């Protein structure tokens with residue numbers, strides 16, 4: 001059998017939200033290039049557990065790139081720098097034998113560290129609660145095609161709806177700005193007729209909550225777009241800025 | 253007062269202010285450059301233009317106050333947002349990695365802006381207030397006069413430029429100042445359309461390229477004057 005890779009990991013360790021953290025160095029031996037990044041961490045953790053040490057805490061759920069739970073900054077890049085890929089879908093063959101990898105949590109005031117690589121992203125939930133929904137009266141099932149939607153709008157809305165809310169945009173932005181996330185939600189709903197009705201109110205409220213959570217502003221550097229595993233684009237931010245201006249001009 | 257609140261108390265609103273004042277200042281920068289280029293039409297054209305501006309006090313002062321207000325708002329929103337942006341990431345990443353895909357100009361907007369502000373102050377002292385020690389020539393620019401077509405004595409701006417820009421150190425300040433302004437604009441001009449939401453997918457690549465081209469043209473247009481004087485092409 002082919003021999004695996006040997007890597008050095010420099011990992012952020014932090015006992016809990018209140019403790020100060022620091023970096024610790026670990027050796028990852030005989031890593032198969034076919035493992036995902038998180039599987040590699042699982043193996044390292046097994047080793048730590050066998051030695052009686054505390055395993056490295058990290059978030060994951062689906063491990064197939066659709067839930068947005070995994071979140072680590074690898075070598076300074078959120079999700080590790082492979083185009084349109086979450087950390088759980090990143091494979092070790094992307095790295096070379098002998099590499100040293102730094103592994104850090106998302107860094108933002110609005111994403112406080114809970115433990116090691118796990119951060120609290122409930123600020124995103126509060127932004128959604130502030131306006132990331134459509135108010136509809138329940139009743140009989142409407143006809144499927146009763147409300148016409150143009151193909152173009154539905155495509156753009158579906159592109160924006162791909163956002164899995166992982167927070168990589170915030171992690172990558174030099175300002176820890178959540179503009180890409182918020183604009184994806186604002187666009188996803190605002191492009192469709194059902195969501196247009198509340199668009200003014202939605203964009204003002206979601207932006208207000210975004211600011212209240214302590215995220216930074218947009219400098220149009222494009223870092224968010226570069227790391228987004230779902231390829232959400234800056235076009236959405238432009239659309240949100242326009243919607244915000246329109247709502248403001250109306251005196252809302 | 254939702255409008256005031258939305259503009260002054262939100263990140264998006266402050267970006268609107270920054271973009272609107274930036275657009276106004278860019279407009280001034282273009283007109284000012286075109287005015288300067290009249291140096292190449294000879295002393296009479298430039299002096300007539302300068303006298304026209306200086307003698308219209310009713311237009312001059314409102315224009316000056318307007319520019320000052322735009323600069324003040326632009327700097328206020330820039331400094332405020334930069335502080336909020338810094339506060340949004342109290343703990344950074346190991347070894348300060350460069351943010352992915354971010355251009356040099358986009359990462360240094362505050363620094364380029366602040367140096368440009370310092371340069372603008374120098375420039376005003378140099379040619380507007382005409383503080384003698386900063387021109388490094390030992391001459392008082394207030395003493396330079398020439399007769400216009402009607403026989404009136406007016407300020408000899410052409411002579412002031414020719415004497416002023418024969419100082420290589422001064423020319424170097426100008427090249428650095430204008431160079432940083434254009435670095436600022438190479439990012440700022442397209443960011444402005446983004447911040448105001450005045451663009452879509454189809455326009456974005458063209459806007460980004462045009463911003464860089466406009467910044468380069470502005471740079472060349474501005475440094476043409478001091479460089480031409482230094483090389484004795486304008487006397």
Ligand code: HEM
Nearest residue numbers: 219270271274277278330361362365366369440443444447
């Ligand atoms: C003649 C002078 C200036 C012009 C023409 C100008 C123009 C612009 C433009 C067009 C923008 C883009 C607006 C946007 O991002 O939406 C901008 C952004 C900016 N300017 Fe200026 N500017 C000037 C001077 C300054 C000065 C003196 C400062 C000093 C603090 C400054 C700091 C900034 C900052 C920090 C940004 C935005 C960075 C961000 O988006 O986070 N600028 N400027």
Ligand code: FES
Nearest residue numbers: 061063068070088
């Ligand atoms: S664990 Fe679900 S996206 Fe990575």
